[in-house]
Amino acid sequence: MANPSLLILPGDGIGPEVMEEVKRVIAWFGDKRSLAFDVSEDLVGGAAYDAHGTPLHDDTMARALQADAVLLGAVGGPKYDDLDFSVKPERGLLRLRKEMDLFSNLRPAQCFDALADFSSLKKDLVAGLDIMIVRELTSGVYFGEPRGIFEEGNERVGINTQRYTESEIDRVARSAFELARRRSNKVCSMEKANVMESGILWREVVQKVHDEDYPDVELSHMYADNGAMQLVRAPKQFDVILTDNLFGDILSDCAAMLTGSLGMLPSASLGAPAANGRPKALYEPVHGSAPDITGQAKANPIACILSFAMALRYSFDQGDEAARLEAAIETVLANGARTADLMGEEGGTPISTTEMGDEILKAL
Amino acid sequence: MANPSLLILPGDGIGPEVMEEVKRVIAWFGDKRSLAFDVSEDLVGGAAYDAHGTPLHDDTMARALQADAVLLGAVGGPKYDDLDFSVKPERGLLRLRKEMDLFSNLRPAQCFDALADFSSLKKDLVAGLDIMIVRELTSGVYFGEPRGIFEEGNERVGINTQRYTESEIDRVARSAFELARRRSNKVCSMEKANVMESGILWREVVQKVHDEDYPDVELSHMYADNGAMQLVRAPKQFDVILTDNLFGDILSDCAAMLTGSLGMLPSASLGAPAANGRPKALYEPVHGSAPDITGQAKANPIACILSFAMALRYSFDQGDEAARLEAAIETVLANGARTADLMGEEGGTPISTTEMGDEILKAL
Numbered sequence A, B: 001m002a003n004p005s006l007l008i009l010p011g012d013g014i015g016p017e018v019m020e021e022v023k024r025v026i027a028w029f030g031d032k033r034s035l036a037f038d039v040s041e042d043l044v045g046g047a048a049y050d051a052h053g054t055p056l057h058d059d060t061m062a063r064a065l066q067a068d069a070v071l072l073g074a075v076g077g078p079k080y081d082d083l084d085f086s087v088k089p090e091r092g093l094l095r096l097r098k099e100m101d102l103f104s105n106l107r108p109a110q111c112f113d114a115l116a117d118f119s120s121l122k123k124d125l126v127a128g129l130d131i132m133i134v135r136e137l138t139s140g141v142y143f144g145e146p147r148g149i150f151e152e153g154n155e156r157v158g159i160n161t162q163r164y165t166e167s168e169i170d171r172v173a174r175s176a177f178e179l180a181r182r183r184s185n186k187v188c189s190m191e192k193a194n195v196m197e198s199g200i201l202w203r204e205v206v207q208k209v210h211d212e213d214y215p216d217v218e219l220s221h222m223y224a225d226n227g228a229m230q231l232v233r234a235p236k237q238f239d240v241i242l243t244d245n246l247f248g249d250i251l252s253d254c255a256a257m258l259t260g261s262l263g264m265l266p267s268a269s270l271g272a273p274a275a276n277g278r279p280k281a282l283y284e285p286v287h288g289s290a291p292d293i294t295g296q297a298k299a300n301p302i303a304c305i306l307s308f309a310m311a312l313r314y315s316f317d318q319g320d321e322a323a324r325l326e327a328a329i330e331t332v333l334a335n336g337a338r339t340a341d342l343m344g345e346e347g348g349t350p351i352s353t354t355e356m357g358d359e360i361l362k363a364l
């Protein structure tokens, strides 16, 4: 049988730097655990724009649709800030999400024991924190039409459309309930049903999916503004949080920052299972392209390596191997290895991106 | 000359309880500082629905438009959760905002020294925190058309429209820059210009207003998701935050919770200055109707009393009297007066809503 295929899109900024370490980890699993992948690489974001004048070449899109899983580094940077909206680096990522139909974006907000002190929050509020945010990723105001800047009378108006169909809500709700069953069996769904009709439909469909097919899961509903408050006040009250594309963008970043482990957090974006049972999937770190530290060997590769661990778990059914990789990372952290972003007030000497990769390979 | 008029809308839940204390404070200013108001009272939210079958009677709307300022307690409660969208308590508040054209919502996120320990955040990150969030309040996805739940093929779709005109952005940007000039002269504007055209127009207009009329104010732009992160990471980097209706809803709640002073935070919603120089204005606490503690004399009246202080400052040009009231509250807190919401881990006996009112009157 052919090896499963992995398409690597390092992207911009620190993307290529952290991806180098991921490639070494992938090679290790091929060598040592007989988990070989057919790895290929391509451009996305600003890097693709520089080469092709578009943030995602059609050929790359086609390869992503063929691949068993896509690993992405990061996109964007100040160099591209003044580009036209239609060719901004972000459009490449958004096109991947949309055309691969990756409707379920899993964003763990997890606090690593060794790093609990880094949180802005008091330690007891975040130690052991383990939330999974399920964000709808292919619809809502990110993709709704009409959209654009139009003339109206003698001025311009900027318009975007928040839009959710029942089936879009239904499928992402299912993925949240499925996940909850494998965790602490609790889902909190967030919207603004008190001011938005799309939120009313969201709440209604989530409740219906629950009542019909997941009555065993504990379901609650919360307004998204209160959700932001509760995340700050007492994040451990949550297990799985289910929300839409735009609220998910903001709430997951807020939750990620709470953990103090921002440079450590991976994400998975999943579609519906294909004929072979495997979902279309894209894995990427939560952090961005970090232009301020690009090229300085300072970037923490852990979020991107943990994204590969998520790939092992969700795309390749290798939960044990994923756990092996995660455990190696815990060990490395417990031993005190720290990239610059993980340096606390005590000081000390940070290690480089490659050195962190070395440590992880050693621990494996 | 006639006394300025104040319309009081206590609303639901703890609204009426905290408003009782505000009324005593208003009376004190009439007696002791010769600042007499013509105070009248009316219903809003669930209370109005119970009486009239609508969360805001047309007569009340007319009185609000006539009043020099409106003071509102809170709206909503579980009793009204199943009401039709069009008569939910929130619709009363939203109608007031819209018909009074209160486009500029000022939400201070301030950490009271005596309460810095209550924050979920580490004390040094929030002690002395003083942010002002300026949220656009009469447009965006809260009011944009088309909206509703529609049939499409054989399913339903929920639609809301995010919509901003240049002039809507222009006027709220001006109010943020004006405020910044009286503070630390810094504005950070937040949107999602990387994914939403309405955000592109927002950024462009804010920049233009700045360049043309407020070049002395320091202006930066940030994506709203990063804004949520930065609020959690290092809130003191901000002075004035300018954002739209929906992002403002979430980010201001997040910021409010950071301070640890949620039961303490007031807000002002201002329109354009009328012929007499006074803006249409509505003042209300940031906290909600708190059904869980309603009727138990536990509510903290300070946020609502501080909302009256904002009225003194922004509607009646009585900055000194506002400062007097704020100082009295600082004193009371420094002396250790605490309602139940302000009880820390050390314990102690909380005082009631009325007792807190007593203390504040004594300190005045």
Ligand SMILES: CC(C)[C@H](C(=O)O)[C@@H](O)C(=O)O
Pocket (backbone or CB within 6 Å): A090, A093, A094, A249, B194, B195, B225
């Ligand atoms: C880069 C950007 C388009 C993206 C988003 O808004 O979804 C990012 O913020 C994210 O959360 O993945």
Ligand SMILES: CC(C)[C@H](C(=O)O)[C@@H](O)C(=O)O
Pocket (backbone or CB within 6 Å): A194, A195, A225, B090, B093, B094, B249
């Ligand atoms: C009560 C609700 C309609 C309101 C809003 O969403 O604006 C509230 O959350 C607020 O922030 O004032």
